[in-house]
Amino acid sequence: MSVSRILNYALYLYVLLYALIYFIYIFYINAVHASISLMSISALLLPFVLLLFFQWISWKYTDQHNKRKIKIRFIVLSSLGFSLLFYSVVMLGVNEYESRFTTERWLNDDEGRVYLVDDLMNDHELIGKTKEEVTTLLGPPTETEYFKEKDNVVFYLGAERGIIRMDSEWLVIWFDGSDKAVKLELRTD
Known part of the structure; x- marks a missing residue:
C-alpha cells in the first residue's frame, strides 16, 4: 500500500472524527450556553487547523497527475470544515450577546x-x-x-x-x- 493511499485513508478518518468533534462542540455550546473565551476559540480552531494540516500532508505526497482531484477535495473539505467552525463561533457569539445583563x-x-x-x-x-x-x-x-x-x-x-x-x-x-x-x-x- 502506497504512502499516498495511507494518507488518504487517514484524512478520511480524520474528516469523520472532525465532524463528530464539531457535533459534540455544538451540543456542548448549546447545553451549557458557552460564550466566547480564549479557551473556547482555541478548542474550536485546533481541529480545523489539523484538518488543513492533514490535507497539506496528503497534497505533498500525492502524484503529480492527481493534484487537480486533490485540489477539489481540499476546497470541498475545507469549506465544509470551515462552515462547522463558523457555525460554532456564531453560536458562541449569540450566547455571549444573550448573556449581557440589562x-x-x-x-x-x-x-x-x-x-x-x-x-x-x-x-x-x-x-x-x-x-x-x-x-x-x-x-x-x-x-x-x-x-x-x-x-x-x-x-x-x-x-x-x-x-x-x-x-x-x-x-x-x-x-x-x-x-x-x-x-x-x-x-x-
Missing part, C-alpha cells in the same frame, strides 16, 4: 436570568446598594419560601446551568439594618 432582559425572561447573573455580578456592584436600588435594577423579588429569611430577598434565575438541568438557581441578597446589601450568593435548590 434590566429589560432580566425582567422579561425569568428562565434566562441564569445566563445574565454572571454579567450582573461582574458589572454591577450590588454590595452596598440599598434595597430600593436593587429593586430598581432587578425588579421585585420572587415570591418564594426558598432561602427566604427576614433580612434578604430572593430572585429566581431559572433552571441550573449544565447538561443535566434538574434544579433551579437562585440569587439571594442579604441586607443589613440600614437596608444596604451586605452579601449575595448563588444557590441551587
Whole structure:
C-alpha cells in the first residue's frame, strides 16, 4: 500500500472524527450556553487547523497527475470544515450577546436570568446598594419560601446551568439594618 493511499485513508478518518468533534462542540455550546473565551476559540480552531494540516500532508505526497482531484477535495473539505467552525463561533457569539445583563432582559425572561447573573455580578456592584436600588435594577423579588429569611430577598434565575438541568438557581441578597446589601450568593435548590 502506497504512502499516498495511507494518507488518504487517514484524512478520511480524520474528516469523520472532525465532524463528530464539531457535533459534540455544538451540543456542548448549546447545553451549557458557552460564550466566547480564549479557551473556547482555541478548542474550536485546533481541529480545523489539523484538518488543513492533514490535507497539506496528503497534497505533498500525492502524484503529480492527481493534484487537480486533490485540489477539489481540499476546497470541498475545507469549506465544509470551515462552515462547522463558523457555525460554532456564531453560536458562541449569540450566547455571549444573550448573556449581557440589562434590566429589560432580566425582567422579561425569568428562565434566562441564569445566563445574565454572571454579567450582573461582574458589572454591577450590588454590595452596598440599598434595597430600593436593587429593586430598581432587578425588579421585585420572587415570591418564594426558598432561602427566604427576614433580612434578604430572593430572585429566581431559572433552571441550573449544565447538561443535566434538574434544579433551579437562585440569587439571594442579604441586607443589613440600614437596608444596604451586605452579601449575595448563588444557590441551587
